[in-house]
């Protein structure tokens with residue numbers, strides 16, 4: 309058994325603080341489970357900095373520490389808090405190199421979480437918030453190797469990096485593989501926690517005779533449409549991007565647009581619904597569930613692809 | 623009785639004879655830098671009025687001596703100022719030619735034309751550019767102090783001091799004992815809105831409530847230098863400096879005489895120090911030098 313994502317994050321962080329003069333910044337780090345076991349039990353003197361609850365300030369502090377060359381790992385415990393944290397990140401860290409030629413490498417771990425009545429406050433992924441502004445690559449690693457790839461990219465470059473994590477990834481100790489089958493009906497492009505749900509949905513659909521190709525998406529920006537993606541779409545002539553962020557004005561639609569233009573095949577989008585989540589389980593607005601994904605794919609495949617591209621499906 | 627915010631006079635918080643606690647040589651240097659900043663800004667105005675600049679400009683006329691005073695006693699620091707920062711850049715040794723080029727939108731400008739007047743910077747002097755979002759430099763400065771472990775100067779305006787993240791930044795700096803000097807150039811204006819219209823509290827009251835040493839003073843440069851010197855040994859600390867913006871918020875217009883003319887008052891102090899002739903010579907020499915610099919730089923294409 310390999311290491312879990314949480315273990316990889318923890319070990320990498322320890323190494324960064326011990327060997328790179330790095331910093332780790334976050335709120336309420338040293339209590340309540342050390343952020344899902346992703347933070348090494350180290351002291352402030354060793355580089356774990358407990359921040360106050362001033363979110364906008366904190367993001368600014370991370371930016372300043374990056375300008376000072378400390379390559380901080382800045383952790384936003386619930387991705388919904390990015391609405392406060394985004395301002396210094398997109399207006400300074402992401403612009404610094406373009407405007408002044410001064411690198412500002414912040415490794416921003418923004419953690420999505422859902423279920424358990426987390427409701428309207430902090431749930432969901434918010435990577436679309438950052439993707440729409442220039443200057444900051446965005447990825448959503450879900451496996452140990454993917455997280456390491458994100459980290460290595462960060463250490464090889466001098467840009468800030470937005471890492472859209474999902475709590476459901478923390479226990480994952482395996483890698484994902486793209487699935488391509490000659491007789492597939494549709495190509496799925498799932499993101500973040502939607503990848504787990506898409507894999508489940510694909511299993512269920514197979515029993516009904518609907519075959520799904522799966523192209524797992526980890527790099528959201530820049531987003532490269534690979535030959536494999538194009539090849540798969542040219543055969544299935546139908547695609548669906550599934551995301552754990554909101555659908556309207558969100559990454560799933562934006563990426564579906566790229567895929568559609570580069571392949572000529574209709575590619576649809578599925579993400580969070582355009583409504584506030586409630587605390588009661590029945591009122592939640594989670595990452596598209598396997599059941600919802602199954603319903604949508606069934607509709608797309610059975611409708612003979614007559615749904616106009618870009619239309620809201622379901 | 624005027625509220626604390628409305629107590630604005632050229633003698634607010636003044637320590638009598640404070641200028642006498644500094645040497646004459648110090649006074650000459652301080653005055654020379656003040657003159658440099660002053661005449662530089664008037665050259666910007668001239669060029670702007672001739673239509674040579676196609677961007678908003680933020681002149682520090684009336685406040686140009688403040689960074690001169692700070693730089694005279696607070697060196698080897700990282701600097702995070704905001705949009706009205708020509709004099710900060712010049713006082714800490716930023717290359718004036720690169721600033722002129724930036725204002726002329728030339729690729730040889732200090733920010734290659736990307737920053738303009740509001741977002742100047744200079745890695746050579748440790749000055750970081752401003753994003754244009756009021757006050758965001760303050761938490762960033764605090765983070766830089768955390769990361770670099772060396773003194774940091776951050777300059778904000780009286781309006782920027784109201785941004786919610788200033789409170790968080792002051793609080794974090796005092797909690798972690800970070801070596802940050804927070805300076806507020808309090809010209810009593812957010813563009814055209816006076817401070818008492820916007821708030822009832824003072825920045826120093828806020829800072830002191832958080833446990834930071836803080837003073838609220840007028841903009842006499844010797845007084846500023848005196849407090850900066852003292853505070854540099856007990857950072858973090860806050861200095862609110864009541865000053866007068868001489869020209870418009872953006873652009874080069876003027877709405878009438880300022881509440882007080884600090885440049886004239888500085889010359890009075892030079893006279894009081896027995897340095898009247900030196901001051902006259904420094905003023906005319908500096909004016910000529912700055913003018914020549916601009917002529918030369920404008921000639922380049």
Ligand SMILES: Cc1ncc(C[n+]2csc(CCOP(=O)(O)OP(=O)(O)O)c2C)c(N)n1
Nearest residue numbers: 706754755756779780781782809811812813
């Ligand atoms: C976050 C933000 N809010 C508002 C503005 C618009 N704005 C630009 S300058 C300014 C006034 C700033 O006043 P102050 O901080 O006192 O500096 P001064 O111009 O007086 O030097 C305002 C409100 C802005 N640029 N950024």
Ligand SMILES: [Mg+2]
Nearest residue numbers: 779780809811
């Ligand atoms: Mg002001």
